[in-house]
Amino acid sequence: MLRIIALRLPQIALTLVLLSLAAWFAIGLMPGDPASLALVSDPRLTAEDAARLRALHGLDQPLIARYLAWAGALLRGELGYSRLYAQPVADVLWPALRSTLVLVGSAVGLAALAGVALGGLAALRPRTAPFVDAVALLGQAIPGFWLGILLIILFAVGLGWLPAGGAPQPGEAGWPFLVLPVATIAFGQMAAYARHAAAALSAELHRPFITSARARGAGEGRILWRHALPNAAVPLLTLLALDAGALVSGALVTETVFARPGMGKLLYDAVMGNDYNLALLALLLVALVTMLATLAADLAQRWLDPRIEER
Amino acid sequence: MTRLRLGLLLLALLALAALSAPLLEGWMGRDAFAPDLFARYAPPSAEYPLGADELGRDLLLRLLYGARVSLGVGVAAALAAAVLGTALGLLAAWRGGWVDAALMRLADGLLALPALPILVLLAAVDPAALGLPRGALATDMLRITAILVLFGWVGVARLARATALTLLASDYVRAARALGVTEAGVLWRHVLPGLAAPVAVASALAVAGAILAESVLSFLGLGIQPPVPSWGNMLANAQEAVFAAPLAAVWPGLAILLAVAACALVADGVARK
Numbered sequence: 150m151l152r153i154i155a156l157r158l159p160q161i162a163l164t165l166v167l168l169s170l171a172a173w174f175a176i177g178l179m180p181g182d183p184a185s186l187a188l189v190s191d192p193r194l195t196a197e198d199a200a201r202l203r204a205l206h207g208l209d210q211p212l213i214a215r216y217l218a219w220a221g222a223l224l225r226g227e228l229g230y231s232r233l234y235a236q237p238v239a240d241v242l243w244p245a246l247r248s249t250l251v252l253v254g255s256a257v258g259l260a261a262l263a264g265v266a267l268g269g270l271a272a273l274r275p276r277t278a279p280f281v282d283a284v285a286l287l288g289q290a291i292p293g294f295w296l297g298i299l300l301i302i303l304f305a306v307g308l309g310w311l312p313a314g315g316a317p318q319p320g321e322a323g324w325p326f327l328v329l330p331v332a333t334i335a336f337g338q339m340a341a342y343a344r345h346a347a348a349a350l351s352a353e354l355h356r357p358f359i360t361s362a363r364a365r366g367a368g369e370g371r372i373l374w375r376h377a378l379p380n381a382a383v384p385l386l387t388l389l390a391l392d393a394g395a396l397v398s399g400a401l402v403t404e405t406v407f408a409r410p411g412m413g414k415l416l417y418d419a420v421m422g423n424d425y426n427l428a429l430l431a432l433l434l435v436a437l438v439t440m441l442a443t444l445a446a447d448l449a450q451r452w453l454d455p456r457i458e459e460r
Numbered sequence: 461m462t463r464l465r466l467g468l469l470l471l472a473l474l475a476l477a478a479l480s481a482p483l484l485e486g487w488m489g490r491d492a493f494a495p496d497l498f499a500r501y502a503p504p505s506a507e508y509p510l511g512a513d514e515l516g517r518d519l520l521l522r523l524l525y526g527a528r529v530s531l532g533v534g535v536a537a538a539l540a541a542a543v544l545g546t547a548l549g550l551l552a553a554w555r556g557g558w559v560d561a562a563l564m565r566l567a568d569g570l571l572a573l574p575a576l577p578i579l580v581l582l583a584a585v586d587p588a589a590l591g592l593p594r595g596a597l598a599t600d601m602l603r604i605t606a607i608l609v610l611f612g613w614v615g616v617a618r619l620a621r622a623t624a625l626t627l628l629a630s631d632y633v634r635a636a637r638a639l640g641v642t643e644a645g646v647l648w649r650h651v652l653p654g655l656a657a658p659v660a661v662a663s664a665l666a667v668a669g670a671i672l673a674e675s676v677l678s679f680l681g682l683g684i685q686p687p688v689p690s691w692g693n694m695l696a697n698a699q700e701a702v703f704a705a706p707l708a709a710v711w712p713g714l715a716i717l718l719a720v721a722a723c724a725l726v727a728d729g730v731a732r733k
Contacts, residue, residue, distance in 0.1 A: 295713030
């Protein structure tokens, strides 16, 4: 365990350094550095003022020198400020991360329950397998943002039961704002879980210990839940952890459709609003969360199934 | 087999519909790009089979023109990713050693990263800074295709490498080498044909992924720019008008769903064969 952690953490750190460097140069190719933005918003500024602003903020330095200065400040724990929100970046990042974790956690949990139920159905009653297959194909092929729009049309525009998006006001209940985004993400995820659960369960159900449990007179439900599922669950749990990590950034589209504040929407708004410091730090944070989730998945798998040898 | 046929049939129908767009436009005597403010949000009728959008343009025609862009980008990106992925996978399997290690670590690294935010970041790069004309359709399509290939080659390369490794160790490759066939000949005549099936599966999935990714980027306003329609930017327009014309949001999504499902069916069909 410790050996794996010691091996993987430097890899994660190296990936983050390379990613931040690549993103820094990509940002260098984007329109709108702070000085030209100031020039656009204030007509009284002259070209000399802009040049003085560039020199003041170090924008006349080469990209690599600016990167080193930025990385040095980051290592000292100075995250800097967000241009878009006019706040310290840390004050913007943490609430967004919390909101996304709530969204993704609920969605993956719901998707896992529904997926295992569907997969169990397909494994126990082979005649329902084509139906489960069709639902899985649909969930895999349906574009998440389109499903979100359809849900908005049905439940917010048509029936008026739930808000079309946004965030609750202080003192307002949060769950109505969570229902549609969670359903949107969960439906897409459920498909993969149903397929995996069906394959794993039907493989387990043909193993000798199931036959022996049947011979001892155990009921079908007990066989499925107590005997087959725990064995089939290990790869599924790994998949859940991986997905949860990937979804912290993958929720970007859903968050945009529902105008729900979160990591994805924050990153998108930062890129669109020329808030490059926030965009870069948000990107590094979601990359870190994703890679830590992958590490956690690997560790959990080894812990749950000691037969997996350490590499 | 039936899955494969169904998927190919669906794809052929979609491609045919995309190709027929100018014909239908001429037959209906209408311009898919000309606004007609008297027909804003027109409901479906004999004149406007699927209704009209916020500028009174015919939705059916725009859907068909959008198919050209969306399918074009999807297929182009997947083809480029398949060629690049096969070449790199083959190279890694054949050379082994540090080339193999470097390529596979790069692939692992790309897989471990969150793709969507990086796509958003790259899509926001100003094409003018790279010396390309800003706002041209060709630039947009090239930009999106290049970004999608950057992530798309990984899946193909891993599959191609794994298959090539088993093929390179097989008896007929050893026999060919013993007979004095050159290394290029071994790779071209004896290994490459064996990669066809796995690469076909990975490419079909890559087409689906590219169509979805293009629609997401265009939906976010970072992909194909209006007035050129793509399924993604049509959905973005439709979401702003869900109260005025809810049906307008249905068609582009349905088109994406059909295209992606068709690719998944093809991939599944080839894999089971």
